[in-house]
Amino acid sequence: MKNDLILRAAKGEKVERPPCWIMRQAGRYLPEYHEVKAGRDFFETCRDAEVASEITIQPVRRYKGLLDAAIIFSDILVIPQALGMEVQLIDGKGPNFPNPIRTIEDAQKVLDYKVDLFTELGWAFDSITLTRKKLNGDVPLFGFCGAPWTLLVYMTEGGGSRLFNYAKEWLNKYPEVSHKLLQKITDVAVEFLSQQVVAGAQILQVFESWGGELSSMDFNEFSLPYLKQIAKKVPLRLKELGIKETVPIVVFAKNSWYALDKLCDAGYNVVSLDWSWDPKEAVKINNNRVVLQGNLDPGVIYGSDEIITQKTEYMITAFGGGKQNYIVNFGHGTHPGMDTEKIKFFLQECHRIGSRE
Ligand code: 1CP
Numbered sequence: 001m002k003n004d005l006i007l008r009a010a011k012g013e014k015v016e017r018p019p020c021w022i023m024r025q026a027g028r029y030l031p032e033y034h035e036v037k038a039g040r041d042f043f044e045t046c047r048d049a050e051v052a053s054e055i056t057i058q059p060v061r062r063y064k065g066l067l068d069a070a071i072i073f074s075d076i077l078v079i080p081q082a083l084g085m086e087v088q089l090i091d092g093k094g095p096n097f098p099n100p101i102r103t104i105e106d107a108q109k110v111l112d113y114k115v116d117l118f119t120e121l122g123w124a125f126d127s128i129t130l131t132r133k134k135l136n137g138d139v140p141l142f143g144f145c146g147a148p149w150t151l152l153v154y155m156t157e158g159g160g161s162r163l164f165n166y167a168k169e170w171l172n173k174y175p176e177v178s179h180k181l182l183q184k185i186t187d188v189a190v191e192f193l194s195q196q197v198v199a200g201a202q203i204l205q206v207f208e209s210w211g212g213e214l215s216s217m218d219f220n221e222f223s224l225p226y227l228k229q230i231a232k233k234v235p236l237r238l239k240e241l242g243i244k245e246t247v248p249i250v251v252f253a254k255n256s257w258y259a260l261d262k263l264c265d266a267g268y269n270v271v272s273l274d275w276s277w278d279p280k281e282a283v284k285i286n287n288n289r290v291v292l293q294g295n296l297d298p299g300v301i302y303g304s305d306e307i308i309t310q311k312t313e314y315m316i317t318a319f320g321g322g323k324q325n326y327i328v329n330f331g332h333g334t335h336p337g338m339d340t341e342k343i344k345f346f347l348q349e350c351h352r353i354g355s356r357e
Helices: 005-010 031-037 042-047 049-062 078-082 104-112 117-135 148-157 165-173 175-199 216-240 257-263 279-286 298-302 305-318 340-355
Strands: 088-090 094-096 141-146 203-208 249-253 270-272 291-296 326-330
Touching: 005 203, 005 326, 031 049, 042 049, 042 078, 042 088, 042 117, 049 117, 078 117, 078 148, 078 175, 104 175, 117 141, 117 175, 141 148, 141 175, 148 165, 148 175, 148 203, 148 216, 165 175, 175 203, 175 216, 203 216, 216 249, 216 257, 249 257, 257 279, 270 326, 279 291, 279 305, 291 305, 298 305, 298 340, 305 326, 305 340
Parallel strands: 141 203, 203 249, 249 270, 270 291, 291 326
Antiparallel strands: 088 094
16 A cells, blocks of 8 residues: 555544545546546446446546545445436436335335345446556545435435425334335445455445435434444454455434434544534544544535635644544535536645644
8 A cells, every 4th residue: 555544544544644634536527537527327337347437536647646445436326226216327417216106015116126236336446446546556545335214315305305204104114114214224234344345445434425314313213323333243244355454434424413422433444524524523523433534515616726825724724734533524525517627735734734834
């Protein structure tokens, strides 16, 4: 490994500066992404290891020396696909499930589905292995998956949502079946994450992007127990699979402000924060139990250099300076229209500010 900064930082070690990466650092804001994708179907692009590895490496190449990790180009919706559900990505509209889970019979079909990860998601492992080879030790590679509740949202809603009426109906009308579905998703997530490590992933992130849609009480019932299972079972499975190194795991539960204290004890090495947090508050609540990651509002990238500097400086300082228990990121992903040069400036500022004695 030429650069293992993020692996050391994620384990809580003291580091020379905070490692930097950005959620959705690959994708639509990069002109080279559009060039390579060339109007092809999104999932077809993911399944082509050569293309997916190229897209994964694009930001690392563009921001040479500024990014300390790559994240494999794929999507959280590949687990529903592995559970036998059809998922499309419609340009300009987002994910679409032609047959979402709406009835008990639909749910039973998913529960009865015999998942064969290597048949359904073999391409994901090939893509990770090839990307690792191409990265040649430049930076560590993230594997990832969607958290069970967030995936259940897509599987019941059939796509993105504003009201979350179908997902909420499932939790409140059929809590027992909802738990069975969440458990099935969890089991697949544990195996999928573990096999991503076998294929070459060196650090993992679990995306609970719709965590903030739950009440605190429902988060405790429908999200947290499954997040905890993932954190506990992946290391055990990795041991069984003969992996000797510790593989750090990050959890990102967007807008789940009420859950930070519990997430710090959920078994993860790193807790990633959205931008609603004042880092000082989060640092106090965490009290050095885990490494924190985040949390600049990506919208700051639309600002002047002075504003980017000012807000980045506040962030890094408020997280304690960045030499321990901190990883730089945005509070959520990049936007398609963002200026690549502004993102470069942000990363340069993180290096400058984070390296200061
Ligand atoms: O650099 C990277 O991060 C690339 C890999 C990646 C990841 C980690 C992609 C590529 N998607 C994801 C995770 C993902 N996908 C999440 C969790 C993170 C988050 O909260 O943003 C979620 C919720 C999805 C679902 C999804 N897939 C959406 C959001 C729709 C909604 O409901 O709001 C969208 C638009 C996609 C498609 C997708 N996935 C990735 C990209 C680059 C795209 C856009 C594809 C395109 O239009 O070209």
